[in-house]
Each structure stands twice: as structure tokens, then as C-alpha cells.
Amino acid sequence: MVCPVAAGYVQPMRRVDDPFTLALPITEVLPELVAALQRDGMAVLQAPPGAGKTTMVPVALWEAGMAEAGRILMLEPRRLAARGAAEQLARNLSTQLGEGVGYRMRGEAKVSRATRIEVVTEGILTRMIQSDPELAGVSTVIFDEFHERSLQADLGLALVLEAREALRPDLKLLVMSATLDAAPVADLMGEAPVITSEGRSFPVEEHWADAPLPAGTRIEGPLSDLVLRALAETDGDMLVFLPGEGEIRRTVAALEPRLPKGAYTAPLYGAMPFSEQRKAIELSLGSPDHRRKIVLATSIAETSLTIPGIRTVVDAGRARRARFDPGTGMSRLLTEPVSRAEATQRAGRAGRVEAGRVYRLWTKGGHGALPAFPPAEIEAADLTGLALELALWGGGEGLRFLTPPPEGAMTTARDLLAGLGALDREGRITEHGKTLAALPVHPRLGHMLALAGPSAAPLAALLEERDPLRNAGTDLARRLKLLQNPGLAPEAARGALKRIAAETRRLSRLAGPTSDLTAAQALALAYPDRIGLRRPGDAPRFLLSGGRGAQMAAEDDLAGQRLIVVADIEGEGRDARIRLALPISESELRATPGVAPAWHDLAEWSKRERRVVARQQERLGALVLDDRNWKDAPEEALSAAALDGIRDLGLPLTDRARRLLARVALMPDLPDCSESALLAEAEDWLLPYLGKIRTAADIAALDITDALKARIGWEGMQALDRATPPSFTTPLGRTIPIDYSGEAPEISLRLQEMFGQTNHPTVAGKPLRVTLLSPGGRPVQTTMDIPGFWASSYADVRKDMRGRYPKHPWPEDPTVADPTLRAKPRK
Template sequence: MSPTLPIHDVLDDIRDALEAGPSAVIQAPPGAGKTTGVPLALLEAPFLAGQKIVMLEPRRLAARASATRMAEMLGEQVGKTVGYRIRMEKKTSEATRIEVVTEGILTRMIQSDPELSGIGLVIFDEFHERNLNSDLGLALTLECQGVLRDDLRILIMSATLDAAPAAALLGDAPVITSEGRAFPVTTCHLPLKEPTPTRRDIEAACARAVARGLAEEEGDMLVFLPGAGEIRRVEERLRKMDLPPQTDLYPLFGALTKADQDKAIKPSPAGRRKVVLATAIAETSLTIDGVTLVVDAGLMRVSRFSPGSGMGRLVTLPVSKASADQRRGRAGRTAPGTCYRLWSEARTTTLTPFTAPEILSADLAPLVLELALWGVTDPAELTWLDVPPEGSCAQARDVLQKLGALDEKGRITAHGKAMTRPGVHPRLAHMILMAKEKKAGPEACLLAALLTERDPLTGGRNETDIRLRMEAMMQKGSRGQTLNPGAAARIRETSRQLSARLGVKGAAKDPALAGRLVSLAFPDRIAMARPGRPGHFQMASGGGAVIHESDPLAFEPFVAVADLDGNRQNARVYLAAPLTMEALEADHGHRIAAEEKVFWNEKKGRVEAVTRRSLGAVILSEKPLKKPDAGAVTDALIQGIQSRGLSVLPWNKTTRSLQARVLFLRNHAGFDELPDLSETALETSAPQWLAPFLIGITSMGALSKMDLAGALTALIPYAWHRKIDRMAPTHMAIPSGTRIPLDYGTGEPPVLAARIQQLFGLTETPKVADGRIHVTCHLLSPASRPMQVTRDLSSFWTNTYPEVKKELKARYPKHPWPDDPLTAVATNRAKPKGRG
């Protein structure tokens, strides 16, 4: 190893730390040489005792490239002392001492050999990327070290990770820092239209920045874009531009073939300049010699999963500050450089410090299944840098139980163990295993590969039908579509490997099986067309799905959805296939529920009863139920009443008066043995007190027939039936001989409203509730207008009446206004009887 690499200065410290203890953390910036330098330097360390080193890389390209580079440094072919093992590719031998793998491979290694026999050191490189597999791999490796192998060493290496939490996780492991080496990088901001530039704005700005860089700067160029689609479109723009003739354009993303990836990584020939259009795959691990200019669109694509919807997909987000710094640093690895950032300098301060760990937002079904295979039903039993969220774990357990991978206690089943073998998402593994039993294994392996790899079709991508892809891969004609050779090659190889792992024989022949196969993998996404709304579907999960009306699948009665966005109400469908009712019955008959359903139809305002066959939220068929259970009908009606409120009941003056008088006696007179007839209490207890009086009623319109007075009276203790009339009378006799109604409002002390002349001679304020509560007297003018409110008539006659009399006598001269109202005769008329 070249002694000029910065990591060389701390290699002795790393060896000493691992000799003295089981774990260590290395913090070194990109370009320090840690990826290739550290494994080679530790190969002959005494603590290894001839055992192997396994180094994990988060990306397949980085794993292959770092292994190849280390082999070159030893003067060997890759596969001898240094080898690699990634998905779909392996180059190792009996002589291999350093094996570079991707994290999913490590999980398989631990699951098949929990002691990691023959392995002395596990290195987690670029751990700051924190993908789901790296966190799972570390948790399992820590378990192995703590329970089975106290001699196993663990080394975490990172460029940007906050080292303290990782060191604490490893039992306060020592942290070794390499300062690295970087040449100065000039940052130039080329901000886009704010605040929300479109995809076209971003791609056009990237192309302009590339052209500017080729004109103003020297050296090769690395352009960071969020995904393969953006890379292809920017590449197309650039090829139409008048670029210098010595310029070579190379895309770089994970789905490319090895040969195409190698072209992007290799140094440019003399006299040539290259522009590498890359995803975040080029942020770390890889060194692309000759790059002195970086163009950063400031975007990244990450996986987001919603436990609420059970859906998720890749989303495009602004990069973190750490990622932006990583990208900028790529321009200064071998010489001074320049970084064009397609955002304003001020926006840099708004970037999140680090990219959030995938474990906090990803679909956790693969992780939960691996933990169950390990024997763990509660993730909290293991040691994590971030414990998997319980909501996402619960969602994952539910999916796995529906697929038959876990039992009711969350323990792995025989079927679940078989699902871990193919190395694909549990849904796809389940699909292949079930399809194999149905003699459709080849088609299932091809479909799993299609859903795992990049879409192979290069034209007409708006159509969602998976059968188009299967037809094209089977060379049965692709309806005007053309295949991307690289993507097609990867799909064929993935399909071949899946077939080999599971003993599937033969070639895929029938694309018409696509719908059945997708429904096996995604039973919760079996969807039925909504009547009268082309392209709108109801999924078994309860969510809605939408296919554009221009798509032929929009008019299918049933579809099985493989890919869609996370909108629970109207998720946009990206990939699906038609499904027949016959296939539904054959493959999912055990899940179809037949039930008698009595429910409240809010739109129609009535109870409906049907015999229904359903698959989750998808109603396959229903017909009216002739003799529904009476109790169920009443319960449904009460639900309707509660949803609309008790005002829909046939209230009248009598029932409202009874309610108010009982509430008055209970709340103000202290008779708490009386029931609470408040709106809240009545609505809450409606199932108990209303049910006996709703027999035979099925709609809101028929509620007028119910005996509401009888229902309320039934709540009142029998001993109070007559006492209420005595203690809270509806009317009260006054001196004029008239019976005046008492107003109890909504349960307040009653109000007696009478004209002043009607109360002449009444010396004391009337009382109710056996003399406990005074009524409130509203004293009115002869025109029944309010003049005075009092609960003390005696005081009114003595102190207030003389002044009121003057005003009333002037206004109403034909009415009697005696000087002494206490001895005057009460009257309802203008003049007392018998006086002229």
C-alpha cells in the first residue's frame, strides 16, 4: 500500500486497538484510503490468527471495485487473496482471505453459520450510509460476538458518521481519526428557479452546468443526479449539445452492467475528457481518477414506507449537508477542483445535517423475517444504533403472518424459513414458492426479477401492464416496446439465479399468469373496479388505487397491483396486471369471507342488510338479506342516530320539558338518584335506552313512530313518575287565576314570566322542588315586554315597584297601578272587573 495515503498514519493505532479489544471505530474522510488500505494492513495481524476478513460495502459497485483495487495492489487477480461476493456475482476461492460483500450477503452468512466460523474480523465500511441491511448485519454480528464469539473483532469505518454513538454501541470502543487529504475545492452556486424547480428545470440546469464546466475548467467531471431516469434524460440533452469533441459521456448507477460501470470508473485515455453522470453511488467508496469538477443537483432518492398505508416507494429529497460535503469533496481528491451547486448558498444552511437512517422509514418486512429466523420476535432484544420503529414492525408482522411466514406469536414457520432462501423481498419469495406448487415457477421467477430490477422497456412506459414486460422478456412480441439490453440482461440473470436456488425447472412461457402471481405476492393489493369510475379501484387493504383512463387496465374489473405510491385514498398505480374472478376464487378462496352484514347506510338514511362475500375491503358480491337479526338492525339504526345526533329523534315540547325538568331536579335540587338526561349522556347510552323502542324501525323517516316520551320515562325510577310533576311542575298558578308555564331551559332553575298586574298580592317568591329552589320571576309590562328580573318579590314590591310604577303609569294609563301592590287584586285585564 502506498505510504502516501493518509490512512497510513493511523494503521498502527488501528492494529493496536483491535489487538487490545474486540471493536474499534475509524473516522476518515473520502480519499483517505481506508477502504483498500485497512483490510490489507490487518491481514497478518496476530489477532486474526489466519482467519478471514469480511468487509461490508453498502453498494455492489463499490464492493466489486474495492476488491479489484486491493487485488491489483497485491499484484493478483481478484478472487485469490481478495475476492468479493455480491448479488448475482461471486469471485472467491479457497485462498481468499479478504472477502468484500454487500450487507445482505453477511446476513445470509450469519444465518447459515451463527458463529461465523473462520472469520476473525467483520468490517462495516461507509457505515454512515445506514441502510437497512447494514443495521441488521451489525445487530446480528454484535449478537454473535456477545453470545458465541468473544474473539470476533468488529470494525466500523465511516466518512461522516458521528462516531460517539457508534463507539458507545460497541462498548465504548476506541475511535481512531484520520484527517485525510484533500485539495482545495472552489464552490460555485448556480441556483435554480425557486422555490420549486421542475424536473425539466433541474435537468436543463445540469446540462448547462456541464457545458460551462467543459468550457471553463479542466479535468474530468462527476455529475450527481437522483436517479437513472434523470441521468438518461440529461445524457440525451448533452448528446444534442455542441460539446467539445474529445468529451466522453458515461452514466453510472447500480442497474448498469459491470462492463458499463467499469467504463465510467476507468481513467480517461490521454487527450480525452469524461463526464460521469452518477447517482449517490459515487458519493463514497469509489475513487474516479481525474475528476476535478463536480456538478451537484442537490437531490437524492430514498426509500420511504408508510405503516399507515402499508405502501412505500422511492422519493426524491434534498441531500443532507453531509452528503453535499461528500460530493463536493470528490472534486478535490487528486488535485484542486471546483464544485457547481445548483442551489443558493443560503439554502445550504437549511439542509439536514445527516441523511436519516433507512431503518426509521423503510419497509421492515425483510428485517422482521430475518429476525424471526434468528429466533427474535422483539427487535428490542438486539443492540441497535436506532431501534426499528414499533409501528413499522407491527405492519411487517401483519404482512408476514398473512403470507404464512410467521405464526400468531410472531415465530417463523417452515414456510417462512423457505422464504428466506431466494434472497428477495418476502412477498416475492412467497409468490415464487406458491407458484412453484402451481406449476408456474418459471413465470414467478421472471416476475420477481422484473419487480426487483429496473424496468426493461424503453418506450411507452406509461402503460402499467406487467404482461408487456413479461412478453418482451419471453420474446413474444412487446407491442411496439423495445428492451433496454442492460436491464434485460440483469433480469434474465436474476431470474436464472432464483430458479437455481429454488430448483425451478423450465422457461417462462405464459405472461397471462402475471395477475395471479402478483396477487400471491400482494394479496392486500387485489383491487376491484369502482362502479362508474373508470380507472378507480378499491383495494383489499382498504385503500384506493387509480390507473389513468388512457391505460387499457383502467377498464379491467379486477387488477393485482405490484407498485404504487403511498397515497392511501387514491394511490397512483405504476405496475399491475389483470385478474379474473376464477383466479381469485382459486388462489384466495380461503381468504374470501361470506357473512351476513347489517349496517347503516348514511347516504340513504336507513339500515341495510345484505349477504356479502368479500376479500378484505373488496366486496365481491352481495344480495339483500330477507330476515336480518332484529338486534343487529336496531344496533345499526342506533349507529346512524349517533352519527347524526339525537336531534333526529321525534322531540316535542313535552319530551323536551321532561328532559329539562329531570335535569333541573338532578343538577340543581340535588336529587342525584334521577338519571342524567343530558344530550351527551343520552347519546353515549343510546344503545341501552333506545333499543327497546326502535323495534320495527329501519330508517330515519320512520323515527317519527317511536315513543320517545315512553323511552325517557322508562329511564326514570318509578317512584319519581308523579313526584316530578309535583316537584318540577310544568305550570304554576298565579294570583290572577292563570296557570303560567315554567321554563326550565336546558335544566336550569325555572323561569316564571308574567305581567306585573298578574302578580299583585303575591308577597313571596314562588318555590319548587319542595320549597328548595326559588323560581326566577321575569316581570313583564302590559305589552309583555321585560321590565324586571327578580328572585325576591318582596324586595321588588317594596324597593323597586314605586319607580317602575311611574314609568308604567305614564306609558299604560288605562291599566291599574295601585300604590300598594301587596293588597291590590291581581288581574289579567286593563281594568279590574266591576270598575267603570
């Protein structure tokens, strides 16, 4: 069958007559899929791993003529998958790689003007559409393995959907997924049709662990035992799933001495050289020596790669995921249990061509407790790059995400970008931000490259790559030296150092102008929140400028340094451990643009000392590099600190102040004098009255009544005095305060002082509650009817009080007696 070709490309392209390829399950739904795309312009294809969607769908679209209007662009989540898919497509179409079929990824491309199917890693699409929102020259965009829910795939789909609506209604869009529920994706795309391929799989016999592993057990030993058992009970090649490179290396070391004759191990993880990865995915069955291959892989082998010959899967049940903590602004890799969906995908690898077996390192009972699906990367990742891309796009409002980015992580990301100068105060992208968006590294490292220049490229390349020297201390300088002299490096590190060197050369060409900044200064540009100051004491603990604490081993080369810049850290709280860092001197730090510490005049309330403390400090974030007494601190700064002390301790309320506030509470037209309102506005009414207030004792002795009166104002006080007089004049002419805090205004005075009072006292037309006291000051009677008291209860009170207080007058008729506070005169 001759495929349609673009103008300028004359070589006909034909599919290979491959019975296995032609028999793939996906072929049954290809006509329906092509018709849906031609009719609706969009579709969602749901097909299990191994159905053939990656290698068959682009060919079908080519044959249907969709490549005539422009390239077919297919996105893959990983570099190995992109290259492998491109190679297989080229074989299927009998063309040289880089001609009709090509690929593009960061730092590497094999395409030409004749390329009609281009396989790219997901980040490449973002760069393409940011540079050209119309995607000129592209007819179709295919998102492969969308169920992996990478951050770049989610962003790419959102951008393509908006570009399609606004600029390219003719652009065809296909989302392909193995296990993801297709309905939400179809709804996001505007009710796109869903095409389902049932796939083809053979039964997979499940074997479970008898008991769960004890907490804290390293998996390499039990997993090696399980692999050897599976080897003894099965035939064919084996795929073993582990969470990361470290576990793979340790398991290989544990297995090698115990393997039976004819079996060999083949590690497979993302950081491996491509040539080594190819050894793991090449078919070994049928080879002359009939050796059995044991592929030890990360999740890279779950869906996006097909490894021929696999009959058995051994699953450790762990996955490594990046988790971002908005509170610390740091990402860390966590090893977590797999989800049930991931376990199902892994097991399915054993049933591609015939019945197989899966051996799991967890119990059948524990399987039900696993989460149903893994989290989308957008839910748990560092969103700094996403926030920068959205700002470059124009803000991102209205973009449709399958999972909206968490607001907390987005706020943290935007704050970091603003600190790097990538966003302005309104959150719009700056020219510096556009520079960072164009660099193929994290915005932190892009900021470093833009300001420090080509000399920072080795550092950026090192930090983008996994650490080539595991368990070799924290000093990044050692890695930089080995990068210059790779022959001195351990054999196991030389492959990584070769990749880092190649990336260094590429980043050097993209970096900003040459500068004289040191490596430590360059690193401080990238991580201004991770400048570490050693805490006092023998243990090497550091306080970071962002406020977090961290530690390193006592024997580490950097343990004695006063100042460091931390590039990598893991763990939380007191257990956070520094993994990579560089020492930095105070002079270097002070000379680093945009990061240098600054002097701050600081008058503040010390909760510990319960007093105002005035200091002058050289600070960088949470770090205090120098601290001195502020001898000539102005009074207004000290008073403001004393005000913070009042907020800490609470308003000091004397009896006078309490009575005044009780009166104001009865007057709705006066200013709000609730405690919350008073504290919120304390700068306006209380600050001028703090004068020499400096300590908790000063605050306790402070009478704020005059300040309250000033807040109320002269007219307010006049109205208050008319409506709620502050005092009552007794028959003796003595003035006593009225308490308005109860249900009725109240006064308290000695009973003898009311002799001769024949009318009940009132205030503002309302009766006062009168508490009559004994000569000893104890309540005798509370009444709101003095005449009634004289006529009724007084006789009983007189009878009781005469015995207790015989020296004081107790007349039979108090209405005609003279008020007094004196005892009876001596005879």
C-alpha cells in the same frame, strides 16, 4: 511481509509494493486502530473518502493476526463496491480472488475454505447472523461506509452488538465512516474509541449557477450546457452526478452530438451489468488516444467507489430516495435536493490527486437552504423486511438502533406481515414467516413465491429489477412474454432481461411447491391491498382494495379492464399513476387463496341519505364487486345502524329528557349521564328502545326519557325523586315540571294561579325560583319570595297588567283571592 494464515492455507500472502497504496493517509492511524481493537474489541474509524480505509484496514487487521481466529468480514453497501473492494484487496495481498480474499452477495459468491477476508453486501450479514447468532468462524466484523445509513447496516449493527454482548464477547467490531458524526456511533457501541484520519485532499474550486432553475425545468438541458462549459475550462476526466438511470440516459443523448473530439460518456448506475460498470471506473488517463472520459453516475459514486483520473465534478444537486407512506402502505421514489454533506462528498471527488473543480447546478445562496445530512434509510423506508427480521430474531426488544424505527411505519409493516400470515396474533413469527425471512426478496414477493411456486419466479424477478420497458404501458404480461423471448425486446432492455432471467432461475429453486395459480393470482397474493376496480366513467380510474385511488393513461392496454392487480404505483391522491399491473378476472380473484372476496351483510347509517341502509355486498377490502338489497335484515342489525345515526346526529333530547338529565346531574351517586357517557354506552341502554327507528325524522321524534329511566334504574329513580322531585303542585292542584338546569330549581306558571299562596314554595327544603307569567304567557316577575312580591312589586304589576289584560282578575289583595286560570265572568 508474510501475512498470518489459517490452518489449511499454505500459500503465503504478500502485499504488493505499491507506492501509491503505501502513501495513503490511512496508513498513519493503522497502528492506533489495531491497538484499539486488540485492547477494547471495538472501534469507530472516521476517515474521508479516498483515505484508503476500505483497501488498507482489512489488510492491517490480517497482518496483526486477527484472521487467525476466524474470517474478517467487511460489509459494503453496494454490489459494485463489494466486488471492487475484494478485487483490490486480492491485488494488495497477491492472491487470487476467491482464495485468501473473497466476496459474497445475493446470487453470487467467490469464496473458499482458504478465504480469510470476505467482503459481503450488507444483507448477507443479516442472513448469516440470523442463521448463526454466534457468527462462528468470524473474528472481526467491519461496517464500511456506515455514513450511508442503509437500513441493512443499521439492522446489522444492532444484531452484532446484541450477539457480541450475549454470545461473542471476543468478536471484534469496527465501524468505518466518511462523514458521519462518529460520537453517536461510538456511544451506541458503549463508548468505543474513535480513531480519526485527516485524509488527503487538494483544493477544489467551486463554481455556482447564476440563478436557480425555474420550477419544473428538466435538468438534462442545463446540465449538458454545464458539462460542455466544464470540458472547455478543465482537463482530465469528469464525474457528473445525476439522480437516476433515466436522467443519465437523457443527458447522454443530449451530450453525445455536442461533445468535442476525444471525449466520450460512460454511464454508471446500479442496474448496469458489472462489465459495463467496470468501463466507467477504469482509468483512462494515459491511454494511447488520450481520450477524456465523462462518467455520468448516480450517488453510487459518492463514497463507496473510487474512480481514478477524476479532476472535475459536475453536480446536478439531486438524489433519488425511497419514501414510504404508512398511510397508503406504499413506497415511492422521490427526486429530492441533495444534502450539504452529499454535495461536499461529491465535490471531494475532484480533489483526490490534485487540485480540481466542481460545477454545481444550483446557486451559492441556495446551498445554505439544503439539509445538513440525508435522512437515514430507516426513517423513510418500507420497514416490512425489518419487522420480519426482528420477529425472526425474537422480537427485537432491547436492540440498539442509531435511529429507532418510526412506530407508525413499524405498525404498518407488522399489520402487513400479519395479513400475509407471517406473524400470529401476538406478533410472533410463524413457520410461514420463517419461510419468508429465508427468501431473498421482499416479504410480499416471498409470500407469492411460497404459495404460487416456481411459476411465480419470473414475476418476482421482474418486480425486484427495475422495469426493463420504460414508457411501454402498464401491462406486466408484456414483460413476461419478452422474458420468454428476449430476442424480441428492444436492444436497451436485453441486458436487464438477461439479469432477470438469471434471477428467475435462482428464485425458481427457492420457491414453494408447484401450483396452478395464474400470474395475476400470484400477483394478488403479493399485493392483496392493490386489487383495482375500475370506477364508472370514461377516464380509466381505479379504486384499490386498500382504499387508495389511482389512474392510468386512456390509451393504455389495461384501461378498459374491470379488475386489475397493481404491482407499482407512483404519485399521490388523484395524481397517483399506475405503472405496472396485470388484469385479473372475477373468477380468478374468487379462486385466489387468502385473497378471494367475501359476502358481507351490511346494515349501516348513510350520512348522505340520512337513513338506515341494508345491503348484502361481495367485498374485497374497499372494493364492492356486487351489491344487493338485504330484504330480510334482522331488527337488531337495523337498530344498531340506527344507533350509528344517533351518534352521527346527536342525542335527541325532548324537554322531558332534558329535565331528567338536569336532575341526574345533581346526583353524583347515579350513573354518569353526560352526553359522551351516554353515547359511549348507548348499546346497553338505548339500543332496545330503537324499534322501528330508521330515518333522521324518526330520530328527531324519539323521546329517550323512558330509556334514560331504565338506565338509572328503579332504586336510582326513587332516590332521584326524593332528592329532586320532578314536579310542583300548584294551588289549583295542577302538576307542572320543575326545571333543574339553572342555578336553582325553577317553575313557570300564570300569576293568577298563585293567588292565595302566602308561603314561598320549596322543593327538598330549597326555595323554588318562580317565574310568574302574564295571561299572554310572558314573564312578569321572577322571584324567590312570593309573600315579599305580594307586599311590594305586585301593586305596580297590577297597575300595568289591568290595562293590558282587563278581562283577567287583578285583586288588590292577592293573598286572599282564589287561584284561577279563568278570565273574569261576563256581567
